[in-house]
Amino acid sequence: MAEAVASRRWRAAVVLAATLVGIGVTASLGRWQLDRAAQKEALQSALRAQATLPPLSLNDVATPPDATPAWLHRPAVVRGRWLPEHTVYLDNRQMQGPQPGFFVLTALQLEGREDVIIVQRGWVARDVVDRTRVPEVATPREETVTLAGRIAPPPAKLYQFSAQESGAIRQNLDLTQFAQEVRRPVWPVTLVQTEPTSPGAADGLLRQWPEPSVDVHKHYGYAFQWFALCALMAGLYVWFQILRPRRQRGA
Known part of the structure; x- marks a missing residue:
């Protein structure tokens, strides 16, 4: 009898530990995706601000620009x-x-x-x-x-x-x-x-370039999935380890 009780307690402890680890990991991943979304929103704001700057004469640039936010777009x-x-x-x-x-x-x-x-x-x-x-x-x-x-x-x-x-x-x-x-x-x-060559005849090329994409909504979607999985694990633990045993004992 004592061994059975000890075994049930051991299994309950293992389930609790696994649930807490899972909740912690998924919650952390959800927060990380929200942080990435915030970074991408800041980048999107920076890109929009870049687009409002006056045109830069590349012939007057002594050192070629690099692929950093200060130059791009x-x-x-x-x-x-x-x-x-x-x-x-x-x-x-x-x-x-x-x-x-x-x-x-x-x-x-x-x-x-x-x-x-x-x-x-x-x-x-x-x-x-x-x-x-x-x-x-x-x-x-x-x-x-x-x-x-x-x-x-x-x-x-x-x-x-x-x-x-x-x-x-x-x-x-x-x-x-x-x-x-x-x-x-x-x-x-x-x-x-973005504009035709000057001087010169039309070259027949399309230039309807899409705006640079930073995929903010993707990160919000991933964050929702991780938080949903976190809530699911918490709900399953509460149901199977707390509520359901109480209902069975009260029946």
Whole structure:
């Protein structure tokens, strides 16, 4: 009899300990997701504030910007000369619809300098008959062009089978690797072009870029799931370890 009582107490202690650990872990994960949401909201506010700043002349920047909040998504203008031989078409990209196409990226050498910035020029549809055919995009070599856009990191990477890619059509663009192809210093950030090139004819590219996403709602959703799991464990413990035994004893 004493052994049975001791065994029940041991099992109850183990269940209580496991429940407390589970509640503590899930509650901590929920709070962590709320903290991440608060950080993302602060980042979103910073991005909106960046967008209200006057355009930065990249030609006057002595040191290339880096991918930090102080620089990213700030409006900018740049003057330079296209390097059309260093144009890359990023495959399997979409813009305002499910139709597959390319993001067109071209190296631009800054006026009066040796360094290069990669310009995300826009989107163009892919040839549905020959997927290896790249569209013609007007890229005048000798003209000095003025571009308006915003500072941004390189395009998001998609899954690719090979570690390194070359050629006009690629899945992703690695700026470090691309600098070896260009044989010039390449900035660690890109310019997302938002206005047509001046001077020059229309290039036929779409530039309805989506706003930078910080996924705040995702973190709130994860926090809800963790807190719900926390409440579920607490409720199950109260029911099976406290309320149900009392009802059975009172029956």
